Amino acid sequence: MAEKLYIVGLGGHARVVVALARSAGFEPAGFIDMQADQPGAQAHEAGFEISGVRIAGGLSALGHASAPNVAIAVGDNAARVRIASEIRAAVPGARFPALIHGTAKIERDARIAEGAQICIGAIVCAQASIGAFAIINSGAIIDHEDVIEEGAHVSPGARLAGRVRVGRCTHIGIGATIIERVTIGADSIVGGGSVVLTDVPANTTAVGVPVRHLPRKGPAAH
Numbered sequence: 001m002a003e004k005l006y007i008v009g010l011g012g013h014a015r016v017v018v019a020l021a022r023s024a025g026f027e028p029a030g031f032i033d034m035q036a037d038q039p040g041a042q043a044h045e046a047g048f049e050i051s052g053v054r055i056a057g058g059l060s061a062l063g064h065a066s067a068p069n070v071a072i073a074v075g076d077n078a079a080r081v082r083i084a085s086e087i088r089a090a091v092p093g094a095r096f097p098a099l100i101h102g103t104a105k106i107e108r109d110a111r112i113a114e115g116a117q118i119c120i121g122a123i124v125c126a127q128a129s130i131g132a133f134a135i136i137n138s139g140a141i142i143d144h145e146d147v148i149e150e151g152a153h154v155s156p157g158a159r160l161a162g163r164v165r166v167g168r169c170t171h172i173g174i175g176a177t178i179i180e181r182v183t184i185g186a187d188s189i190v191g192g193g194s195v196v197l198t199d200v201p202a203n204t205t206a207v208g209v210p211v212r213h214l215p216r217k218g219p220a221a222h
């Protein structure tokens with residue numbers, strides 16, 4: 001029988017993760033609403049349901065399960081990593097299995113850390129390393145020896161050549177292309193469709209073909 005998996009998050013990425021979890025061999029047991037246990041929080045939206053999965057409760061619902069499997073289905077990179085720490089502290093037995101879609105192609109010597117999500121049709125090549133709670137979205141290509149650090153998100157259809165490094169919580173936009181050996185710093189954004197030919201520092205938004213660097217407005221947007 002498939003192992004149960006609780007899904008934290010109720011937004012667009014939660015829809016992706018319900019399907020991903022099923023393809024990866026888990027049975028979604030319900031959504032965890034992190035706000036639900038807060039004093040004064042509004043009652044759960046009674047009819048909330050995605051593809052047959054409903055809200056199980058707040059963080060306290062996780063505490064009732066022994067060694068629950070948990071997926072963090074939150075698109076905001078920094079929030080995804082923070083929520084994982086909060087759950088680890090509140091529910092010491094919680095496990096964060098990597099979710100790998102049945103159609104994804106993962107080379108045998110690639111490394112996939114806990115909580116990583118490898119979505120439909122993604123490709124992860126030889127000796128690549130996917131960090132904890134990173135998302136490799138639909139159809140993205142991660143070439144040989146790439147290092148995708150914790151909490152980073154490589155959007156659908158992005159293509160990374162070999163030996164690229166993507167920093168912690170950085171967002172690579174949809175359809176972006178990054179040539180080999182480029183390093184992109186932490187908490188940066190590469191715009192959708194952009195082409196990166198040289199290193200991008202941390203906390204930088206880079207857009208265009210090839211990229212130019214924009215002044216940052218605030219925290220990384222996802």
Ligand SMILES: CC(C)(COP(=O)(O)OP(=O)(O)OC[C@H]1O[C@@H](n2cnc3c(N)ncnc32)[C@H](O)[C@@H]1OP(=O)(O)O)[C@@H](O)C(=O)NCCC(=O)NCCS
Nearest residue numbers: 155156172173174189190191192193194205207208214221
């Ligand atoms: C980069 C991005 C985050 C916007 O950043 P921003 O700081 O808010 O930038 P703005 O929208 O204010 O645009 C600033 C300038 O950059 C340009 N720009 C923004 N995104 C661009 C892109 N992807 N490619 C080329 N130019 C871009 C704008 O045209 C504007 O140019 P101008 O100053 O000459 O008028 C956004 O455009 C983007 O590409 N997001 C990726 C979305 C994505 O991947 N979604 C998939 C989720 S699964």
